[in-house]
Amino acid sequence: MDDEELTSILEDAGLSPYQAEAYVTLLELGTASATDVAESCDVPDPRIYDVLRDLESKDYIETFQQDSLSARARNPDGVLEDLRSRSNKYLDAAETIEDRWNQPEISDHEVSIVKRFDTVLNRARELIGAAENQIQLGVAPAQFYELRPELRDAYERGVNIKLSICTEPDDEIPDVADIAGACTEARHRDIPSPFLVLVDRTWTCFAPHRHSVNEYGVLVNDRSHTYLFHWFFLTCLWEIWDTLHTERTPETPTTYVDLRHAVRDIDPLLQEGASIKATVRGHETDTKAEVELTGYITDVDYTGSSLGQTEPVPLAQLAGRISATLDVDGETYDIGGWGAVLEQIEIDEITVESVEFE
Structure with a gap:
């Protein structure tokens, strides 16, 4: 990084242009008189004393008398901590902006299109965590394991969960021991499927299957639209496929x-x-x-x-x-x-x- 770029970044961190120039100059000179600092940068002579005192008040440098006013840069630990803190804030702000752009606020009766599958998966995880009555989902094995902790919690709350595991030829079907306790009934569809989660007859989380050309997702908060996805689940992901696991026995209601x-x-x-x-x-x-x-x-x-x-x-x-x-x-x-x-x-x-x- 050259002097000009470093000076610009220090300005972003809160220094004035003259303060940034003087500080970069002192880093190169080590210890120098106020006059030498002014001659080595673009700070005017009449301003150099005020600039150095301002830098000292910010703990960037320290000044002392040696024939004339002199200065040297302080140990940069404090400066480095400040810069790193600012850097983290910028990173946090960037991530927040990205998240909010990819996941707009969900309001009642809304259909939202999002750009990333992770947004759909995370929303599905939240909705499963809040489910009260029923969940229907069609997922690949890896997606099942992603959602399994939330599914197990929902199952423990008494939520009725119908799980369709959709596989490709090279996929391994999850063990029944992994499925039990995470759903009420599970079936196996040996054809890849879109990612689909329906919660409490109101919410839909949908994304195309992994071989789709475009990555996008649909989040629906509407009973009528979710009913259409429900019929897709029944006819394509559930009705004709073999049962992997069920709680039903002749003895239980x-x-x-x-x-x-x-x-x-x-x-x-x-x-x-x-x-x-x-x-x-x-x-x-x-x-x-x-x-x-x-x-x-x-x-x-x-x-x-x-x-x-x-x-x-x-x-x-x-x-x-x-x-x-x-x-x-x-x-x-x-x-x-x-x-x-x-x-x-x-x-x-x-x-x-x-x-x-x-």
Whole structure:
């Protein structure tokens, strides 16, 4: 670094142009009289004494009398600490500017396009950490391990987590021991997939798969848009793929966060005359008040039922309007799934407590 560049940087650090020149000159001369300093730089003679006293007040130099006023540079430890502190502040400011540019403030009902995948991953990590009801995600094995600590915490909080592991030919599928405790159910898709995380039916974090030409991400805070991504998850990442891990056993109550999957299992049982006891958690569609009801499922209705019954019911037959009737001590409630408007209750979760045949 030459004298001119060093002088310019010292000016950025708070010295005046004359002070910076005088200090750089003293670093070269060692000890010198005020007159010699003035002659070796561009500081005018009448100003040199004030300039040196100002530098001394800033602890850059010290002055003393030796025939005439002389000066020498102090031990630079204090100067170096100040410069390094300023450097760190500039670095911090640069990182903050970059982060804020890449991750704009998220407001209600907003779709944001971001430039870096790390921004999408970090936002997904935050949302998983705050999830209350359900998470659906399609990720590569390495991405699963990135999110695994937050997934385990969410699982411990009782969040229902559906995990689709999407692999390439050379990828290793995570061990079941690693998956257990981080999700409610996991499936394996042997085709690369975009990164997708859906949280509490409201948030979407999306990024193209790693072979995409462009790196970008989409952050969505909107129920309607997230519903579209939900159908992509169901049809492309979940429905036809093999199960790696599930908590379901014949002995444990079965919990659903999607009414369509519940109806697909319940409808054949009702046709066989089963008495199905269930607990529904959700909210009233008109008041949005939270409700929890326990009763008996007496009927199900879905648009595709007229197309003919097969085992199991194809997801396409459940794509239209779908509802169920819950009898609670003689009072009936119409319950609907995600986005229900016509029904009394939109469910967040339905748990089949028991199935009995007469």
